[in-house]
Amino acid sequence: MNVLTPRIKPTPPESLKVNVLSQIRKRLILKSIKYAAVAALLGLPFVIQLEIDHYTRVKALNLFIESSEKTKGVKTMVMKYMLRTRDEGNFEEIILKNDFVENTLTKSFETQQWRIEQPTKAVLYDGQNTFLWYKRSDKVHKGEGAYNVLGELLFLLEPECLRNNAHKLLKARGTKVNLKESNDHITLTIASKARDRFPKNYYYGDISIYAADNKQIITFDKATKLLHSIEIYIFRKDKYINILNTTDIQYNVPVDSEQITYLPENHTLKELYKPLDNPELIDISARDAVVKILxxxxxxxxTPIKDAFVYYEEVLRIFCPEYFGLEVLEIGKAYKSKDYFGELVPVKLKLTNGEIKETNLALRNDNKRKVWILAGGI
Amino acid sequence: MKNIFKKMREFERIIETYQNSLFSSAFFRLGSFETAQVIVQEVLLNFYETMSGVSMIDNIYVYLIKSINDSCADYKKQSLKIPIADLYDPANKLPDAEKTSCLSEYNRIEEILRSLPEVQAEVLRLKFVDNLNFDEISQVLAESLSTVKSRYRYANIKLIRKNFQSSRL
Structure with missing residues (x-):
């Protein structure tokens, strides 16, 4: 018998159903009064618009469901997309003021292997482990299992996740949906209001799609129902700024496993799952750890606190050498955000190139020995 | 009005079909009958609000379990404030014997899951408490199938290493 299957399950009290139904009746009465008042004020056209809007949402969601089902039959996908980001950041980072960087995503749905390639770095999953390679270094980071390196952009790698995103957007208050059909394509434009509230200057990127008013233009192939293209815009200072757009998506093209898992010869592996045990970084506060790091x-x-830089050593050496020799101007109090499981410490730094940098350093110690490590904010 | 009655009848049917599983699901996440009841009620009320599109939800059970899972997680993080006084009737309690057995079963399972990272424990709860398959779990967690399988595999290895394999997963 399975040890985790409950041997006994509780019976819900009878009051559960009664409570729910009585609450609904109360809500219905209130709603009827409200609708009657609104309809009296605005008249029939308003009611008609509500109905049209509802119909479009249902149709849009059905389209996502259908597309998700069709995607299950896809064997390979090669997607090229442009993202406003930076070389030294994660693959999910969005930096509004930066230029577009070209990404090529290759995936085999059969082996679950995938690779995302940017001009200066590549990340891949070989079916067992995830590897990150900064091309100017011969060191390759290795992480156990599959990492979600795309964060809220995961739908690019897992097109079926589009359905979950769409579901949330379509049921959100304030979302506007427009659906257009041509001979070959069905295009949905979904404009939605900011949903999450990430703190400004949050450690990864300078914006989260869902922390801003945003617009997504998603086009499906009419015949296959597969994703044809996607464009994402963020509303900033009275205009929409394009932050991501796909330039080409091909399905079921031959994909070579060696092409996905390619890493340079003679590379050295840096295993991210090796236990951390630097005593300097244990049993201290996040702020104290930041003091040591800076x-x-x-x-x-x-070297004395190398564990703290387990994720960042190569990034700093390759992309941000101006951090070596920095001057500390201010270190604020550590704080927690509900959107991040570690702690954030605001700092003001003078880098060796003269730049004054204000940022929130993200620290985490969710490892076995609770060693503080730098996880973001550079 | 005819539509409202139809919707209410359909909703009652949904409550009857799923309330046992949902209550059990919430209880084995929180270990509290009262909070489990309030969360299930809230989830069902929210579900009713989205029911005009019920035909768009391809698997109601998975949808509801996802809502329970999210609400319990929010409750644990204390970001979900629930109006217990409004929705819970303390006069309607479970018999003491049943309550004791269920609580001891909750403690037994939690004791095993405590040795795992929460993301792995979550996958096991969805599989064994809620009886979901991997595909459904990946929908609930909005994670890829490979991530879910990988978490399951590592949880399995850890539990076996910790000698919980007297009865294998």
Whole structure:
């Protein structure tokens, strides 16, 4: 017998159903009064518009469901997309002021292997582990299992996730949906209001799609119902800024496993799951850990607290050498955000190139020995 | 009005079909009968509001379990405030014997799951408490199928290493 299957399950009290139905009746009465008042004020056209809007949403959601089902039959996908981001950041980062960076995503749905390639870095999943390679280094980071490297852009890698996103957007208050059909395509434009409230200057990127008013133009192939293209815009200072758009999506093209899992010869592996045990970073506060991290960067000697830089050593050396030798101007109080499981510490730094940098350093210690490591904010 | 009555009848049928599973699901996440009841009620009320599109939801059970899972997680993070006084009737309690057995069963399962990271424990709860398959679990967690399988595999390995394999998963 399975040890985790409950041997006994509780019976719900009779009051559960009664309570729910009585609440609904109360709501219905209130709603009827409200609708009657609104209809009296605005007249029939308003009611008609509500009905049209509802019909479009249902049709849109059905389209996502159908597309998700069709995607299950796809064997490979090669997608090219442009994203406003930066070389030294994660693959999910969106930096509004930056230029577009070309990404090529290759996926085999049969082997579950995938690769995302940018000009300066690549990340891949070989079916067992995830590898991250900064092309100017011979070191390759290896993580156990499949990492979600795309965050809220995961739908690019897992098109069936579009359905979940769409479901949330379509039922959200304030979302506007427009559906257009041509001979070959069905195009949905979904404009929605900011949903999450990430703090400004949150450690990854400078914006989350859902933390801003946004517009997504999603086009499906009319015959196959597969995703044909997607464009995402963020509303900032009275205009929509395009942050992501696909330029080409091909399905069921031959994809070579070696092409997906390619890593340079003679690379050295840096295993991210190796236990961390630096005593300098244990049993101290997040703020104290930041003090040590910045001190190490100031002295240009990170060796004594190397564990703190397990994710960041290569990024700093390749893309941000100006952090080595920095001056600390201010370190604020550590705080927690409901959107991040670690802690955030605001800092003001003077980098060696003269730039004054204000940021929130993200720290986490969710490892076995509770060692603080730098996880973002650079 | 005819539509409203039809919707209410359909909704009653849904409550009757799923209330046992949903209550059990919430209870084995929280270990509290009262909070489980309030959360199930809230989830069902919210579901009613989206019911005009019930035909668009391809698997109502998965949808409801996802809502329970999310609400319980929010409740644990204390970001979900629930109006217990409005929705819970303390006069309507479970018999003490049943309550004791269920609580001891909750503690037994939690004791096993405590040794795992929460993301892995979550996958096991969805599989064994809610009887979902991997595809359904990936929908509930909005994670890829490979991530879910990988979490399950690592949880399995950890539990076996910790000698919980007297009866294998």
């Amino acid at each position: 001190e190490a960067l100031h002295k240009n000697d990170i």
